Amino acid sequence: MKVRELIQQARIDRIEAEILLADVLEVERAWLFAHGEDPVAEPALTLFIDHAKARLTGEPLAYVLGYRDFRSLRLGVNRHVLIPRRETEHLVEWAIERIDAGSRRVLDLGTGSGAIALACKSERPHAMLTAIDCSAEALACAEANARSLDMQVEWLESHWFEQLGGAQWDLVVSNPPYISASDAHLKQGDLPAEPDSALIGGQTGLESIEHIVEHAPEYLVSGGWLLFEHGFDQADAVTECMQDRGFQQITSRRDWSSQPRMTGGQWPH
Ligand SMILES: C[S@@+](CC[C@H](N)C(=O)[O-])C[C@H]1O[C@@H](n2cnc3c(N)ncnc32)[C@H](O)[C@@H]1O
Incomplete structure (x- = not known):
């Protein structure tokens, strides 16, 4: 079958079909436009058909x-980790600002694929990154990413701070699970395929954040910062929680779609 016919007959979004075909043929997407009449040979043909079928049944493109x-x-990425989101790229920007302001030891809580830790390390190689997750499978994915990118991060399997002993950090950054267990969004888009443990923050959605805010001061140097990603409607609740715990200079920031999706504050000197 020809390139053009395969894309037309895939029964999935055309751009996604092009991305998948370019991927199996190991070419740039632009190549497909100039080679629409080229035949697609095995094993690429079968692989593309399998991938298109998986997409058709709701498997996320990533x-x-x-x-x-x-x-x-x-x-x-694989089914054990959250698919890294564009919003989280803003959290990395904020973390990098703090690193540039002098935070050297950085802890990423709930690292998943390693997205936050690896992005911080790649953009600020002098920072010392520790990253934890309670999922051994997620950590395996993060460590594989670190190996293929040749980056040094300390990876630990831990339920939040439990395995961290007496160590302290200048900056703690986290994109924890923050969706309420009863939120209808869990049934939409890519979310049904992603791990519940990466998405659900208890009945209120705020349980992981509250736990982290409660315990973070033991693991922050005085003057250290705690930064969170959270839901679009959680900035006030996260601010109040951090205020009650004694954090200062608490601010929220907006993401690319102008939603207040991050809140952070400083543990006092
Ligand atoms: C929203 S995902 C974030 C993944 C990654 N940091 C990112 O931004 O793409 C939350 C992560 O927290 C982890 N997690 C959930 N509960 C945890 C716990 N009690 N202790 C440690 N990690 C936990 C999940 O396994 C998941 O990898």
């Missing part, structure tokens, strides 16, 4: 491809 681009990095 899982079918096996990767997602995040800032300057191409990160391997």
